[in-house]
Amino acid sequence: xRINIENINLRDQIYEILRDMILQREIGPGEKIGEEELSxxxxxxxxxxxxxxxRLEGEGIIEIIARRGAFVRRQSRATIIEVLExxxxxxxxxxxxxxxxxxxxxxGQLQKCLDNIKDTPDEPSQLxxxxxxxxxxxQLLLDACQNQMLKNLMATVNIHLQFIRxxxxxxxxxxxxxxxxxxxxxxxxxxxxxxxxxxxxxxHIASVREYATxxxxxxx
Amino acid sequence: xRINIENINLRDQIYEILRDMILQREIGPGEKIGEEELSxxxxxxxxxxxxxxxRLEGEGIIEIIARRGAFVRRQSRATIIEVLExxxxxxxxxxxxxxxxxxxxxxGQLQKCLDNIKDTPDEPSQLxxxxxxxxxxxQLLLDACQNQMLKNLMATVNIHLQFIRxxxxxxxxxxxxxxxxxxxxxxxxxxxxxxxxxxxxxxHIASVREYATxxxxxxx
DNA sequence: TTTTTGTATATTGTATACGATATACAAAAA
DNA sequence: TTTTTGTATATCGTATACAATATACAAAAA
Numbered sequence: 403x404r405i406n407i408e409n410i411n412l413r414d415q416i417y418e419i420l421r422d423m424i425l426q427r428e429i430g431p432g433e434k435i436g437e438e439e440l441s442x443x444x445x446x447x448x449x450x451x452x453x454x455x456x457r458l459e460g461e462g463i464i465e466i467i468a469r470r471g472a473f474v475r476r477q478s479r480a481t482i483i484e485v486l487e488x489x490x491x492x493x494x495x496x497x498x499x500x501x502x503x504x505x506x507x508x509x510g511q512l513q514k515c516l517d518n519i520k521d522t523p524d525e526p527s528q529l530x531x532x533x534x535x536x537x538x539x540x541q542l543l544l545d546a547c548q549n550q551m552l553k554n555l556m557a558t559v560n561i562h563l564q565f566i567r568x569x570x571x572x573x574x575x576x577x578x579x580x581x582x583x584x585x586x587x588x589x590x591x592x593x594x595x596x597x598x599x600x601x602x603x604x605x606h607i608a609s610v611r612e613y614a615t616x617x618x619x620x621x622x
Numbered sequence: 623x624r625i626n627i628e629n630i631n632l633r634d635q636i637y638e639i640l641r642d643m644i645l646q647r648e649i650g651p652g653e654k655i656g657e658e659e660l661s662x663x664x665x666x667x668x669x670x671x672x673x674x675x676x677r678l679e680g681e682g683i684i685e686i687i688a689r690r691g692a693f694v695r696r697q698s699r700a701t702i703i704e705v706l707e708x709x710x711x712x713x714x715x716x717x718x719x720x721x722x723x724x725x726x727x728x729x730g731q732l733q734k735c736l737d738n739i740k741d742t743p744d745e746p747s748q749l750x751x752x753x754x755x756x757x758x759x760x761q762l763l764l765d766a767c768q769n770q771m772l773k774n775l776m777a778t779v780n781i782h783l784q785f786i787r788x789x790x791x792x793x794x795x796x797x798x799x800x801x802x803x804x805x806x807x808x809x810x811x812x813x814x815x816x817x818x819x820x821x822x823x824x825x826h827i828a829s830v831r832e833y834a835t836x837x838x839x840x841x842x
Numbered sequence: 843t844t845t846t847t848g849t850a851t852a853t854t855g856t857a858t859a860c861g862a863t864a865t866a867c868a869a870a871a872a
Numbered sequence: 873t874t875t876t877t878g879t880a881t882a883t884c885g886t887a888t889a890c891a892a893t894a895t896a897c898a899a900a901a902a
Contacts, residue, residue, distance in 0.1 A: 448888090450885075469855070481771070487719070657884070
């Protein structure tokens with residue numbers, strides 16, 4: 403018998419470092435990832451570095467062009483819509499699964515998450531709080547859904563989403579609308595009405611998608 | 623200006639070779655993929671070989687254990703259900719998108735696909751034909767949906783499905799039921815009733831999932 | 843001046859080499 | 873006989889070395 407200690411290897415660590423750097427815009431869309439330069443800065447050789455790059459390419463985060471280099475993909479309007487279409491059905495599945503298998507602990511966490519933000523005024527200075535609350539609500543649901551593969555897929559989808567999330571919440575009056583919809587979803591989940599929860603979540607996400615479809619002309 | 627010739631590099635080729643080998647059961651579940659041995663047999667060094675392995679791990683196809691090796695993942699009952707839950711909503715999205723954007727060519731191909739098989743007797747000796755027709759129907763829909771990211775996700779999902787597809791169709795009377803359901807879906811698509819098409823597809827996939835839930839005790 | 847072409851340089855793609863660890867097996871102890 | 877422990881071997885993880893090509897820049901021609 404043997405305890406499976408964490409798989410400590412460089413490629414996994416580098417993968418996460420690069421993913422986070424792209425997420426945090428330390429490497430922006432269209433920018434090149436120089437192997438020699440960045441791997442040296444991190445302090446590893448190119449071999450595990452390139453393994454990480456290849457996984458990122460598989461997830462559609464970067465594009466590797468032979469003998470030219472690895473580039474962070476630009477999010478075109480079409481790509482954003484594609485991601486949001488997928489997000490709609492996957493988030494719907496998440497909430498359906500949660501409704502079918504709800505623990506008191508999860509219910510409490512969701513409730514608290516919404517209650518914490520509900521009295522915050524919808525002002526520009528507070529927008530980051532709404533963004534965090536929004537992300538936390540969806541993340542709590544994801545953590546509670548008992549489908550590991552779905553969690554993995556959503557992790558990738560969320561990377562793509564990160565590029566537009568701030569822009570979608572930042573609309574006058576949108577923050578309060580989001581919270582109202584979250585409460586409705588939570589009610590359905592609490593009643594274990596999986597179909598209703600899924601339908602509400604899909605409409606919630608779809609409204610974000612429709613906004614993006616109309617307003618985002620070209621993402622930089 | 624520069625024409626983007628196919629990205630000819632070894633890691634992409636090796637990735638496809640390994641994926642197909644696993645798909646065709648040339649390397650079975652639980653089996654080890656020896657780097658030295660197999661890369662030598664293919665005729666490449668371990669470097670691009672390992673890059674391919676790392677992408678496969680990211681897709682959940684294999685598991686890499688540090689200093690032990692890469693192993694084809696066994697499909698547990700829980701994993702199969704996870705995949706089928708995801709497949710249900712993604713296939714639903716596929717058919718919704720196709721209904722919203724249907725070309726005459728696609729409609730013709732789908733029609734022909736079903737007509738070709740509809741008079742085949744539902745006998746054990748013919749089962750492989752039903753399997754092929756089933757795969758072709760779903761693949762035609764996927765090809766026609768205009769969401770590249772969805773195509774990529776479904777490609778991965780389909781690898782996982784490959785392990786159980788034959789077992790799900792092989793039920794007395796199931797083949798004819800499948801064709802009937804496919805015709806109903808096609809009708810909804812032809813009428814451009816996206817919601818109906820999606821709902822029918824989801825029910826269709828869900829019935830496969832329910833069968834798997836009940837009957838598959840432990841996949842080898 | 844503008845365009846073209848050749849060469850130097852930098853960077854990626856691939857192979858090989860080296861270091862670390864898990865596994866197998868044999869030998870010794872209980 | 874059974875269990876434990878030490879060592880040899882094989883295989884994986886990482887680093888380095890070499891090969892191929894894209895890019896930049898300079899020189900020459902138009």
